[in-house]
Amino acid sequence: MNMYALLRERAAKGNPIRVGLIGAGKFATMFLAQVRKIPGVHLTGVADIARPRAIASFKRATWTEEEISAPSIEDAAKSGKTCLIEDSAKLIASPFVDVIIEATGNPEIGIAHVLSCCEHKKHIIMVNVEADAVAGPLLARKAKEAGIIYSLAYGDQPAMICDMVDWARTAGFEVVAAGKGTKYLPAYHASTPDTVWKYYGLTQEQADRGGMNPKMFNSFLDGTKSALEMAAVANATGLKVNPAGLQFPPCGADDLPRILKPVADGGLLPFSGQVEVVSSVERDGRPVYRDLRFGIYVVLKGDSEYMQNCYFEYGMMTDDSGVYTALYRPYHMIGLELGISVAAIATRGEATGYPVDFTGDVVATAKRDLAVGEMLDGEGGYCVYGKLMTATDSLACGGVPLGLCNNIKLTKPVKAGDPVKWTDVDMPTSSPAVTLRREMEELFKTK
Numbered sequence: 001m002n003m004y005a006l007l008r009e010r011a012a013k014g015n016p017i018r019v020g021l022i023g024a025g026k027f028a029t030m031f032l033a034q035v036r037k038i039p040g041v042h043l044t045g046v047a048d049i050a051r052p053r054a055i056a057s058f059k060r061a062t063w064t065e066e067e068i069s070a071p072s073i074e075d076a077a078k079s080g081k082t083c084l085i086e087d088s089a090k091l092i093a094s095p096f097v098d099v100i101i102e103a104t105g106n107p108e109i110g111i112a113h114v115l116s117c118c119e120h121k122k123h124i125i126m127v128n129v130e131a132d133a134v135a136g137p138l139l140a141r142k143a144k145e146a147g148i149i150y151s152l153a154y155g156d157q158p159a160m161i162c163d164m165v166d167w168a169r170t171a172g173f174e175v176v177a178a179g180k181g182t183k184y185l186p187a188y189h190a191s192t193p194d195t196v197w198k199y200y201g202l203t204q205e206q207a208d209r210g211g212m213n214p215k216m217f218n219s220f221l222d223g224t225k226s227a228l229e230m231a232a233v234a235n236a237t238g239l240k241v242n243p244a245g246l247q248f249p250p251c252g253a254d255d256l257p258r259i260l261k262p263v264a265d266g267g268l269l270p271f272s273g274q275v276e277v278v279s280s281v282e283r284d285g286r287p288v289y290r291d292l293r294f295g296i297y298v299v300l301k302g303d304s305e306y307m308q309n310c311y312f313e314y315g316m317m318t319d320d321s322g323v324y325t326a327l328y329r330p331y332h333m334i335g336l337e338l339g340i341s342v343a344a345i346a347t348r349g350e351a352t353g354y355p356v357d358f359t360g361d362v363v364a365t366a367k368r369d370l371a372v373g374e375m376l377d378g379e380g381g382y383c384v385y386g387k388l389m390t391a392t393d394s395l396a397c398g399g400v401p402l403g404l405c406n407n408i409k410l411t412k413p414v415k416a417g418d419p420v421k422w423t424d425v426d427m428p429t430s431s432p433a434v435t436l437r438r439e440m441e442e443l444f445k446t447k
Helices: 003-012 026-035 051-060 073-079 088-093 107-120 129-146 157-170 186-190 196-200 204-209 214-221 224-237 253-259 305-313 339-348 391-397 432-445
Strands: 017-022 041-047 083-085 099-102 123-126 150-152 174-182 274-279 296-301 324-329 360-366 375-377 384-390 406-410
Touching (some): 017 026, 017 339, 026 041, 026 339, 041 073, 041 088, 041 339, 051 083, 073 083, 099 107, 107 123, 107 129, 107 432, 123 339, 129 150, 129 432, 150 339, 157 224, 174 224, 196 204, 214 224, 224 360, 224 384, 253 296, 253 324, 360 391, 391 432
Parallel strands (some): 017 041, 017 099, 041 083, 099 123, 123 150, 174 274
Antiparallel strands (some): 174 296, 296 324, 375 406
């Protein structure tokens, strides 16, 4: 609660935490819009393989050409300006960078960046939840062994849910459920880049005008992003995963304590203490009243009559029994809030959430019947979506993580709704990401 004061102390001493940003997409651009206003933080370098795109991101965030004119990272550290380069390896290796923000969204590249940060002793903030879902539990272990901090990115829902869960547990509450909201209908699992705009209520022309990427937006719609984010939350908090996967029950803010409680108490959860995503639309397409499409929540249980009386006395929403209550936040602000992760590392030496175990996994699941020889096209594509599974079930069936299924050839047919297995694909054994993932699987099989 005093991070701002501690950052101002760093600024007054001329000792800002020096940040390097890899990837200049939407999330990163939102951070660019804020970082100059945060005391004690200096963005010394940004690495992006597409320099014109990165410059455009800076302009959208109201940066001037002069502010990004530093010819080197060293010069940036001395002048207070920012250096824009294409080589992420140089950024990570620079002695003028303390913290790396990984915002590429590419699992294989993200994993390589974490390993490089371990080598060069740089703390890393993982916007790249795709990489975290593939190998986060092992990456976090390697980071700890290297003496660096591996952190989920505040502003993105996983870190914010972890924060809410940690608050609840620290205050002595039993966490019954935690998660986020999204727009969901069962048909969305089969959505492709060709159908995505229909489900969003947009025309192709409107999407083109907004520069909207159909694969990226489809990954939010077909359930993949929800699975990735809930795997991150489960792995970071120890909350359980429903063996049946995410159920996406339609649920508004006022109904959280009534619906997200165990079946034994009249709710929909198979057990207490799990992750779940709620839908902002009813199954017939009607909007949910006071939906949480952009929000996060936690459901709590009162274990005594006194606690239940307190819920009532202070106007908290509860189920009919008065036993279950919930807190929620209706919005999250993505990269605009990323400075919280930077500040937590700089002032407290803490992560804003990190994987502590391998509890949940995201397995590539066929959107339709897939034939031998087809090329899987990864997240948000035409072939597969990511399904949340327990890590135990994923390991038992030999499921391939969604993050490793881009441009991979099928060697066996896979029926619609079935998981893609290691034995179904021609996976390149030379890939460092594949090697690391297989290492993690062996580690957790024997735990």
